[in-house]
Amino acid sequence: MFTNYNPVFCPVFSYMQPGFSYPPQWRMEKTNIAKADIKGGPLAPDIRGVVYFLDAMDGTYVFAEVYGLPDYQPGSDSKLPIGPHGFHIHEKGSCEVGDPENPFQSAGSHWNPTNQPHGNHAGDFPVLFSNHGKAIMYFFTDKFTVSDVLGKAMIIHESPDDFKSQPAGNAGRRLACGVINNKQIGYL
Numbered sequence: 001m002f003t004n005y006n007p008v009f010c011p012v013f014s015y016m017q018p019g020f021s022y023p024p025q026w027r028m029e030k031t032n033i034a035k036a037d038i039k040g041g042p043l044a045p046d047i048r049g050v051v052y053f054l055d056a057m058d059g060t061y062v063f064a065e066v067y068g069l070p071d072y073q074p075g076s077d078s079k080l081p082i083g084p085h086g087f088h089i090h091e092k093g094s095c096e097v098g099d100p101e102n103p104f105q106s107a108g109s110h111w112n113p114t115n116q117p118h119g120n121h122a123g124d125f126p127v128l129f130s131n132h133g134k135a136i137m138y139f140f141t142d143k144f145t146v147s148d149v150l151g152k153a154m155i156i157h158e159s160p161d162d163f164k165s166q167p168a169g170n171a172g173r174r175l176a177c178g179v180i181n182n183k184q185i186g187y188l
């Protein structure tokens with residue numbers, strides 16, 4: 001079905017380029033795409049980014065491109081490090097800021113449709129590493145499809161996820177938020 005897929009070309013990234021069109025021999029399968037536009041809240045107002053989701057044959061490709069992240073700061077016994085940044089799907093599609101000292105509580109808890117411990121939530125993502133503010137990440141998951149995550153929220157946290165502490169990995173405050181929507185047809 002997707003046997004001609006050429007991994008040298010990230011389909012999501014290609015999709016993002018203005019005016020890009022695949023050569024006919026690569027235009028293979030229509031697939032669902034969704035997108036979250038990420039915006040920083042009061043703790044990190046410079047953050048901007050996008051997260052794309054693409055249905056694949058046996059799971060979903062996730063592509064994230066984020067700018068304006070804070071620089072890394074080491075932690076101490078009393079303080080969590082700043083970065084790399086915990087990155088999760090949260091259960092409610094709301095990015096209302098609310099309390100500016102503890103923003104984006106409106107996005108609710110981690111999205112956890114199969115009642116797993118934290119570390120194995122469907123929406124537990126790899127952490128984002130800031131490179132002078134810029135993070136780019138592309139990974140695969142078989143824990144959901146594009147349709148499953150429509151209307152949920154992407155959250156970027158201030159601190160790393162330890163993938164152990166319950167229920168949310170002790171990833172600190174919520175720096176940025178974006179609702180997953182804009183379902184449309186793309187090509188894989």
Ligand SMILES: [Cu+2]
Pocket residue numbers: 086087088089090110155157168171
């Ligand atoms: Cu989170």
